[in-house]
Amino acid sequence: MKIDIHTHTKKCKSGDAPTREISPKDFCDTVLSTEVGIIAITNHNVFDLKQFEEIETRLSGGAQVWPGIELDILNGGPRGHLLVIVSPLMAKEFSAAAYELTKSSNPDSFTTTIEQVLTAFEPLNPLYIAHYKQKRPAISDEVLEVLMTQTKHPECVIKEVTNSISAGIYIAHGHASIYGSDIHDWAKYEEIARGLPDLRLPVNSFEHFCLLLKKDPTTINTVLDKKTAEELVLRPFGDESTLRIKAFNDINVVFGPKGTGKTCILKAIARYYSDSGTDARVYESASDRLDEIFDVKGKNLTINLNSHDIHYCTDEIEQLRSASEIGVTSLDSYMNFFKAADTNKSANKILLKDIDPEEGGSVKREFNELRTANTKTQEFLDFLSSNSSVKRELTEAEINEVTRILSELVKRLDKSTWNSYSNWKLVVLLNSAIKTFRKEIARKTGKPAKPTSTGFRDYAMNRLKVEVSAIKIIGSVDAKIPSQIDVVGSLGSGKGELQFVTEFRFQTGGITDGALTSLTDVKKGPQKKFVSCVRKILAHVYADDLFQHIADLNAIEDAEGIKTVHELLMFNRYFALDGQPYSPSSGESSMVMLQKELGEERDVYILDEPERSLGNEYISDVIVPLIKERARSGKKIFISTHDANIAVRTLPYSSIYRCHGQTGYRTFVGNPFSNHLVNLDDPTDQLDWKKISMRTLEGGEQAFGERGKIYGNR
Amino acid sequence: METVSAVIEVSDDKYFITIDLGGSTAKIPLSDDRAVEVKAAFNKIIARIKRGEFQIKLEVVGDDLFAQVANEYLAQLNREIKEVAGEMKEYGLT
Numbered sequence: 001m002k003i004d005i006h007t008h009t010k011k012c013k014s015g016d017a018p019t020r021e022i023s024p025k026d027f028c029d030t031v032l033s034t035e036v037g038i039i040a041i042t043n044h045n046v047f048d049l050k051q052f053e054e055i056e057t058r059l060s061g062g063a064q065v066w067p068g069i070e071l072d073i074l075n076g077g078p079r080g081h082l083l084v085i086v087s088p089l090m091a092k093e094f095s096a097a098a099y100e101l102t103k104s105s106n107p108d109s110f111t112t113t114i115e116q117v118l119t120a121f122e123p124l125n126p127l128y129i130a131h132y133k134q135k136r137p138a139i140s141d142e143v144l145e146v147l148m149t150q151t152k153h154p155e156c157v158i159k160e161v162t163n164s165i166s167a168g169i170y171i172a173h174g175h176a177s178i179y180g181s182d183i184h185d186w187a188k189y190e191e192i193a194r195g196l197p198d199l200r201l202p203v204n205s206f207e208h209f210c211l212l213l214k215k216d217p218t219t220i221n222t223v224l225d226k227k228t229a230e231e232l233v234l235r236p237f238g239d240e241s242t243l244r245i246k247a248f249n250d251i252n253v254v255f256g257p258k259g260t261g262k263t264c265i266l267k268a269i270a271r272y273y274s275d276s277g278t279d280a281r282v283y284e285s286a287s288d289r290l291d292e293i294f295d296v297k298g299k300n301l302t303i304n305l306n307s308h309d310i311h312y313c314t315d316e317i318e319q320l321r322s323a324s325e326i327g328v329t330s331l332d333s334y335m336n337f338f339k340a341a342d343t344n345k346s347a348n349k350i351l352l353k354d355i356d357p358e359e360g361g362s363v364k365r366e367f368n369e370l371r372t373a374n375t376k377t378q379e380f381l382d383f384l385s386s387n388s389s390v391k392r393e394l395t396e397a398e399i400n401e402v403t404r405i406l407s408e409l410v411k412r413l414d415k416s417t418w419n420s421y422s423n424w425k426l427v428v429l430l431n432s433a434i435k436t437f438r439k440e441i442a443r444k445t446g447k448p449a450k451p452t453s454t455g456f457r458d459y460a461m462n463r464l465k466v467e468v469s470a471i472k473i474i475g476s477v478d479a480k481i482p483s484q485i486d487v488v489g490s491l492g493s494g495k496g497e498l499q500f501v502t503e504f505r506f507q508t509g510g511i512t513d514g515a516l517t518s519l520t521d522v523k524k525g526p527q528k529k530f531v532s533c534v535r536k537i538l539a540h541v542y543a544d545d546l547f548q549h550i551a552d553l554n555a556i557e558d559a560e561g562i563k564t565v566h567e568l569l570m571f572n573r574y575f576a577l578d579g580q581p582y583s584p585s586s587g588e589s590s591m592v593m594l595q596k597e598l599g600e601e602r603d604v605y606i607l608d609e610p611e612r613s614l615g616n617e618y619i620s621d622v623i624v625p626l627i628k629e630r631a632r633s634g635k636k637i638f639i640s641t642h643d644a645n646i647a648v649r650t651l652p653y654s655s656i657y658r659c660h661g662q663t664g665y666r667t668f669v670g671n672p673f674s675n676h677l678v679n680l681d682d683p684t685d686q687l688d689w690k691k692i693s694m695r696t697l698e699g700g701e702q703a704f705g706e707r708g709k710i711y712g713n714r
Numbered sequence: 715m716e717t718v719s720a721v722i723e724v725s726d727d728k729y730f731i732t733i734d735l736g737g738s739t740a741k742i743p744l745s746d747d748r749a750v751e752v753k754a755a756f757n758k759i760i761a762r763i764k765r766g767e768f769q770i771k772l773e774v775v776g777d778d779l780f781a782q783v784a785n786e787y788l789a790q791l792n793r794e795i796k797e798v799a800g801e802m803k804e805y806g807l808t
Contacts, residue, residue: 328756332747334783356789361797365804454787457794459753460760461801468805542761544754 001037001203002196005129006070006083006160006180009051012044012107019185024051028058030186034193038203040085040180042068045107049095056088066206067091069098073139074111075146080139082147083129083160084117087206090124097121114146122151127210129178132159155214163195176213198628200651201673212673227653228634236268237261243268244680245669247638248653250631254640255647255696256658260665262640265656266606269638273604280604283597285612290589293596294488294500296573298517303481303504305566310479312564316469320537321554323469325547326462328455336448357434357452360427367420374413381406463541466550470538476565477506477531488575489595491588492618496577498584498592503572506565507531516570526559527568587613591622598626604636611643619645644697648672657692668692716768722776722784729780731787733770735762742787744780759795764808767799 008020009027022030031039041052047069056065068085086094101120102110117128128147130139139147148154158176181192203209228249235242243265245252254262266282273280295301305312384390384402391399435452442449481504488498505516507524509531518524533553540546553559561567574581584592590613598605611619627650630637641647647655657668657677670677670689677692679685720733722744729744733755740755740762762768769792775785802808 325753328749328752330747330749331742331744331752331783331787334787335744335779338779338782338786356793359793359797361800365800450786451790454791454794456756456759456791457797459756460763460794460798463757463760464798464801464805464807467807542757542764544750544757 001199002035002193003038003178003199003203004036004181004193004196005038005040005066005068005085005127005158005178006042006182007039008043008070008183009041009055010043010046010048012046014108016044017184019187020183022186024054024058026186027055028062030189031059032062034190036063036193036196038064038066038199038209040066040068040083042070042083042085042180044070045072045102045105045110047095047098049091052091052095056091064088064203064205067094069094071101071117072111073114073117073143075113075143077140077143078137079111080137080143081131082114082117082139083127084121085127085129085206086121086124089206094121094124094126097124114143114150118147118150125153125210126156127206127213128157129160129180130157132161132177134162135160135179153210153214156210158213198632200653229653232269232272234265234268234272236264238264243667245656246654247636249634249636250654251627251650251652252636252638252654252656253647253650253652254638254656254658255642255693257660257696258642260658260660262658263608265658266608266638266640269604270606278604279602280606282606282608283594283610284608285590285593285610285614288586288589290584290593293593294573294575298502298519298571298573301502301519301571301573303519303566303569305476308479308481310476310481310565311472312566313469313473313476314564316472317563317565319465319469320473320534320550323462323466323547323550326455326459328459329451329453333448333451337450340447354450355430355434357431358427360424360431361457363420363424363427367417367424370413370417370420374410374417377406377410377413381410463546466537466546467541470534470541473534473565474531474538477508477568479506481505485576489592489599490622491577491584491591492615492622498582498588499576499579501572501574501576501581505570505572507568507570509535511570513570513572515572515574517572519569519571520561520567522561522567523558524570526556526562527570529556530559530562531568587615590614591618594623595626598623598630602635604638605630606638608640609642610639611641611646616643616645619643624650642697644693647693647697655689655693657687657696716766717771718762718768719773720770720784720788721773722780731772731784733759735759738762744783759791760798763795763799763802766808767796769795 008016009022009024010016011018011021041047041055047067049067052065052067059065066085066088067090068083071082071084073080073082097120101112101116105111128151130144130147132138132144144157144159148157151157155176158178161177161179163179178197181189181196183189183192201212203212229246232245232247233242234245247269254265256262263282270280270282291297381403384399384406394402431452438449438452441447483504484502486500486502488500490496491498503516504519505511505513507527507530509528511528516524518527530553533549533556536549537546537553540549575584576582594607594610594614597607597610610623614623624645627637627639627646631650639646639650639652651672653671655670655672655677657670659666659668666685667680668677668685668687669680670687672689672693675689677687677689679687718734718736720731723730723732723741728746731742731744733740733742735758738758738761740758741751742755743751770788772781772785772788775781799808
């Protein structure tokens with residue numbers, strides 16, 4: 001849930017953009033289309049009770065709307081803006097107070113003082129939100145001091161800054177900070193709303209929010225108890241000592257100086273979940289292993305050619321390898337037949353021997369065609385009778401008609417198929433009989449038989465099969481396989497997304513690209529020779545030297561492993577940026593590995609110092625949002641960190657602090673909401689979460705200050 | 715269907731069936747049993763079938779032994795050419 005503590009619904013001042021005006025209906029429609037669950041209306045020096053009530057009614061619980069006003073404060077120094085927001089339960093009283101304060105002036109010229117504001121609104125227990133530093137016009141530190149000292153609830157004074165980075169820095173410095181949309185154009189609100197602050201704890205009401213600001217332990221524990229959690233009993237340190245920690249389905253941070261056993265705790269957590277059957281492992285940044293993790297060398301790389309409509313050509317390669325020349329009928333056998341005068345009377349009576357054999361190929365093809373037509377029609381008929389969509393579209397009469405016609409067709413095809421089969425077998429039988437009779441008569445009479453074939457058919461068919469096989473193999477290796485491009489992750493700073501590209505290419509006979517590696521054990525040399533040879537076979541399929549090329553194919557060394565075209569595949573895997581090969585730096589490798597880790601769908605994420613090698617900006621812009629997103633989806637995230645951005649800006653539900661002193665190692669647990677860290681072995685031993693965080697993370701307070709300078713927010 | 719002509723040729727007392735395939739000539743030796751030359755002729759015939767089915771006609775059919783052999787041989791060859799042409803079509807090679 002997001003919160004927006006600063007919005008406008010009216011053009012109150014002459015300098016206000018007209019696009020700040022919005023009707024209650026449009027306001028509600030817009031807000032409800034976003035993740036904003038709490039929104040405060042803070043028009044310049046005006047509060048419109050009627051509009052507020054209409055909005056509240058229209059939202060009807062879809063989002064909370066809080067009444068507020070943005071006042072021009074003039075306390076001696078320069079003018080600054082202060083938001084005053086109260087409970088919706090006090091809207092009427094607030095309206096009256098705002099009217100009383102502002103009635104003598106118009107919104108353009110109205111100014112007031114802190115004292116007058118306190119007099120007017122303090123009885124309503126408001127939330128004061130002051131423009132601060134870069135948020136102009138800002139309230140000065142001196143004026144803020146006046147407000148803080150005179151209000152009954154200084155913890156309800158918050159500084160409004162310009163954006164999330166500033167807020168993070170000021171929070172890290174111990175300032176209660178927040179930022180709102182301060183919307184100028186409602187047409188852009190949906191987009192702006194995405195960047196608004198997230199509420200880490202569920203907030204039921206304005207009063208609830210104020211209690212959390214006051215870090216009321218009861219309120220915080222009540223809220224935390226609502227969150228799914230489990231108690232882990234760990235033995236992280238290889239001895240009998242146990243550690244009982246409460247793990248939330250959210251962010252759980254482990255922090256502390258180096259050498260205090262944080263990694264041991266993470267490993268114990270991983271063991272705990274693995275033992276209970278949950279996929280859990282400790283992620284450790286290891287940028288030098290990026291190539292290994294992404295399997296750049298393709299050790300486990302596979303591809304299914306069928307999914308690319310590419311034939312493996314197993315039979316075709318086998319056919320080519322085993323092809324051999326076929327003999328033809330000797331012309332002598334014709335000469336001998338005609339030379340020998342056939343004088344045997346009985347033999348002359350057997351006329352069958354003189355019949356010419358019939359051509360059988362066409363009748364066989366006809367039979368095959370009819371059989372296919374018959375089978376397909378029957379299948380279609382079966383499909384129609386069982387398909388519910390067809391039944392919905394056609395009336396019963398129509399279905400009957402279609403079925404009748406197709407059934408009749410099947411019947412006729414069936415009959416024709418049998419006739420054709422009979423014709424085919426008749427030719428086979430006849431030719432076989434002619435051949436047998438000629439052979440037997442020749443044997444009995446001692447006279448040569450008339451040859452039944454020149455041998456051309458078998459000779460030609462042998463080469464035809466070689467051609468068909470070679471065409472299919474070449475067709476497969478000439479096929480293009482689209483590159484597989486996976487997004488690895490963002491490199492941050494507007495540099496773009498790192499991609500991981502896998503290119504597959506068949507050896508086509510002429511590829512010498514050194515970047516390509518054979519996908520299988522067959523080396524590139526034999527691959528190349530093999531395809532070149534197949535191309536030569538195809539080019540010489542009707543040449544006299546065809547079988548010399550087939551012999552060459554079989555003689556290629558180390559090509560025995562080529563059983564299919566799969567063994568002719570090569571690949572190249574590389575990282576790319578904007579389509580060009582790119583070698584990510586060590587830091588960039590860390591970035592994308594962490595994104596990969598968080599991108600995997602798991603119930604438990606355990607990250608050991610994920611910030612290692614990463615820049616602050618990247619952690620803030622990419623990693624923290626990713627961690628928060630995982631937490632929002634109810635995942636358990638355990639992070640050991642030295643980085644304030646992660647430990648503070650994620651506002652972990654649970655913080656485990658490890659330290660070592662004169663009394664040995666100590667383990668504290670707590671959270672940023674209560675601001676306490678409690679010693680697990682001694683509840684009376686408590687630490688301030690904020691102070692410890694600032695001292696431990698990233699080298700202490702000085703580091704935060706330096707970071708503030710980097711971002712230009714001093 | 716196209717018909718190409720064939721003649722019986724005699725050269726150095728050797729008999730051949732010479733088939734004019736249009737662009738090339740196939741010579742089948744009749745008087746010697748030379749399988750290599752027959753295969754070379756067959757290769758040309760296959761290549762010719764790829765351009766379109768055809769039949770071979772012996773221009774002059776005499777009564778001598780070589781004419782009888784050539785006539786029978788070409789009759790059988792025509793039947794086989796027809797079958798191979800059909801198979802080529804089936805395989806999508808033409």
